[in-house]
Amino acid sequence: MSRVIRFHQYGGPEVLRIETVDVPAPGPGEVRIRVRALGLNRAEALLRSGNYIETPTFPSGLGLEAAGIVEAVGDGVDGFAPGDAVSIIPPRSMVRWPAYGELATYPAGLVVKHPPSLSWKEAAALWMPYLTAYGALIDIARLRCGDFVVITAASSSVGLAAIQIARMVGATPIAVTRTSAKRQALLDFGATHVVASAEEDLETKLKAIAGPHGVRVVLDAIGGPIFEPLTAAMSPGGILLEYGGLSPEPTPFPLFAVLAKTLTLRGYLVHEITGDPQRLENARTFILDGLQSGALRPTIDRIFLFEEIVEAHRYLEANQQFGKIVVTL
Template sequence: MATIVRFHELGGPEVLKFEDVPLQEPGKGEVRLRVQAAGLNRAEALYFRGQYLEQAKLPSRIGYEVAGVVEAVGEGVDASWIGKSVATIPAFSMSQYGTLGEQAVVPAFALTGYPANLTPEQAAAAWMQYLTAYGALVLHGKVGAGDFVSIPAASSSVGLAAIQIVRDAGATAIAVTRTSAKKDELIGLGAHHVIVSGEEDYAARMKEITGGKGSRLIFDPVAGPYVETLAAGAAQDGILFIYGGLSMQPTPFPLMQSFRTGLSVRAYTVREITTKPDRLTAGKKYVFERLADGRFVPKISKMFVYKDTVEAYQYLESNEQVGKVVIRVL
């Protein structure tokens, strides 16, 4: 038997329940993990509230990101995986392959090893964030030396990954945060500049920081009306990547600013990486190498124990964190 987390109705974190279930045998192309740690993300909070791209099929498990040890493999899977320490990449449906619990069965193609210098907790806090930022900024945005990059919601795990990617590329990372409470910490975590959007004129500060050029790349998970402001600080031929809808408000297209500067506005999700094997292989190599040599270091905001799963998601939704919220399972 093993304990898993599942929910039978939509709502806040309180709908999450612990349930004892028999050990699940992996099917064709699948593996079973003994889970050691789980990283939480906003997609899961939207999922159990019924606000995610994918609707839950109740009752539903939850979770994309775990690290653990392979215990069993199904038909067609290389048995050499057994006993290896691995992490999961978010390349599957939560309603089919939720991972939060003492055991998780996932498709083998969603597994990756991780560098020996990482703990299981760090490994569970790495792949969603770095691959998400990699796809927009590196694969599509071609970030490089001399670029100015605007990063709204910069204190999130993906925002911090973006800061590290921008710095590694020799570009300038401009973190955007609503209040000054996190400003010093963002500077300490690598941001070259911080714009406090609730206290400063974003476009004016962006022009000041960039010498009038504006930001060539904008990496935004919030969407909603603020995209008009982000567009006003964009450079000629800039690209605005929108990878989330945290504002839960309609998102206007900044038409007039696009006329002026040739700004492109583009929706983006990490599925553009995880659903294409060649892109995923390249992304994994890019992230693995930088985790191994220390250029990338996952920032864990707060660690919870497994029995405090509900409290962990409540903390995630509080917006107090800087970095990843992680649950230590075993």
């Protein structure tokens, strides 16, 4: 028997329940993990509220990131044994492979022996932000030394990972945040420039920072009216990668900027990386090398207990965090 977190209907954080269920033995090619820490993601709040790209069957589990100890392995699994310290690459379906529980089972291909230098909390905060940022910036945009890159929602775990990755390859990260409250924290973290979009003219500031060459790469989680000033500041042939949609307002299509500059506006999901074995292996190598060199390090904002999952989701939706929210067991 294992305690798990499930929900029986769409709604706010209060619909999350801790329940006790039977957890079957791992099947062929699977690994069962005794979970020690969970990393929270906005996708989980979207699934819970009925606004995610995946449709749950009730009662539904949820969760995309976990770290823990291998408890059992199924037939045909090589390279893992009970007692191994591991973390999880986010699965395509959190309904099929939910992380929120004392025990969780995953395909062996999604299980990674993380560096021993990482704590359980850091390991649970690793793969979603760094795979997301790597896939957009390195795999797709080919971010390189000398590029200017704009990173919106910069204080999120993906935003902070993107700042570190940009610096790792010699690019100039421009962090965009709503107000100046987190300006100094972002500068201290490694952003070369910070723009408060609710307090400053975004287009003017970005053009002043990037100069006549403009911004080649934009990593955006927001959408909405911000598209127009972002694209106005981009360089000819630039690329904007959209991986979110946090704005409740409509997103205008900046037709004339796209035409005049031959811009690429591209939707992006981390599944593009995790679903391709070779791209995933390249990403894992890049991230593990960055961890070893010290260029990459997960940032933990706040830690909740498993029993505080409702409060943790409320905090997630308050958008106050700087880095990752983690739940420990």
